[in-house]
Amino acid sequence: MRVAGLTRLAPIRRQVKRAERGANVTNIRGLQIRRLEPSDAALFRDIRLEGLQRNPEAFGSTFEKESALPLSWFEAVLGRTAIFGAFMEETLGGVAAYAAQEGTKQAHRATLWGMYVRDTARNLGLGKKLVAAVLDHARGRVEMVQLTVVSENEGARRLYSAAGFVEYGYEKRGLKHDGRYYDHVLMVKFLDED
Ligand SMILES: CC(C)(COP(=O)(O)OP(=O)(O)OC[C@H]1O[C@@H](n2cnc3c(N)ncnc32)[C@H](O)[C@@H]1OP(=O)(O)O)[C@@H](O)C(=O)NCCC(=O)NCCS
Numbered sequence: 001m002r003v004a005g006l007t008r009l010a011p012i013r014r015q016v017k018r019a020e021r022g023a024n025v026t027n028i029r030g031l032q033i034r035r036l037e038p039s040d041a042a043l044f045r046d047i048r049l050e051g052l053q054r055n056p057e058a059f060g061s062t063f064e065k066e067s068a069l070p071l072s073w074f075e076a077v078l079g080r081t082a083i084f085g086a087f088m089e090e091t092l093g094g095v096a097a098y099a100a101q102e103g104t105k106q107a108h109r110a111t112l113w114g115m116y117v118r119d120t121a122r123n124l125g126l127g128k129k130l131v132a133a134v135l136d137h138a139r140g141r142v143e144m145v146q147l148t149v150v151s152e153n154e155g156a157r158r159l160y161s162a163a164g165f166v167e168y169g170y171e172k173r174g175l176k177h178d179g180r181y182y183d184h185v186l187m188v189k190f191l192d193e194d
Contacts, residue, residue, distance in 0.1 A: 145165075151185050168187065
């Protein structure tokens, strides 16, 4: 599958790096974190499939499954789920999703899932801002946000720890991909501890 949007991010990456040396990334011209709408389905599909293809171990779903789904499926997901996107000059550089648990006794919990930042937009602070957007959305709705991360994914674990998530469990062989097992670290952030 052809991956769109990567080369278009190069000048923005330089702009962010320049700004990082002397300013806050929030002030970067053209950087916007916002909730995706059904009309963003094509952009969302593109980045979601890229993530599933490039980092299959980071997701529970698969490229094979989701690449076969129609655009209307992605529209429906965006219609019922809070998914946040990091836009740089209208290019979608990263996404992160929020899902509240269903059921009266689990309604105080939500999950952060689908976290992905394109290769060319990494280490610029987009992941940090996307996690912050999910947590902002969660405040006032739930009491805690949980997530699962592959134990070997040290970058993501550090990102979540920096945002206040703590490890509360370890799921050995939580995921099996291409005949290989990956252990899962379970993390939680209690919002009343902010
Ligand atoms: C993990 C991921 C989302 C990080 O996104 P990002 O935009 O590059 O992250 P940020 O630039 O916001 O980094 C924020 C913090 O995370 C940590 N971090 C992120 N990537 C890191 C890496 N490769 N190595 C070490 N620490 C890393 C650092 O603590 C960093 O803070 P610092 O720059 O002040 O040290 C991105 O690498 C990615 O999409 N990976 C593939 C998919 C994936 O693993 N998703 C997570 C599934 S649970």
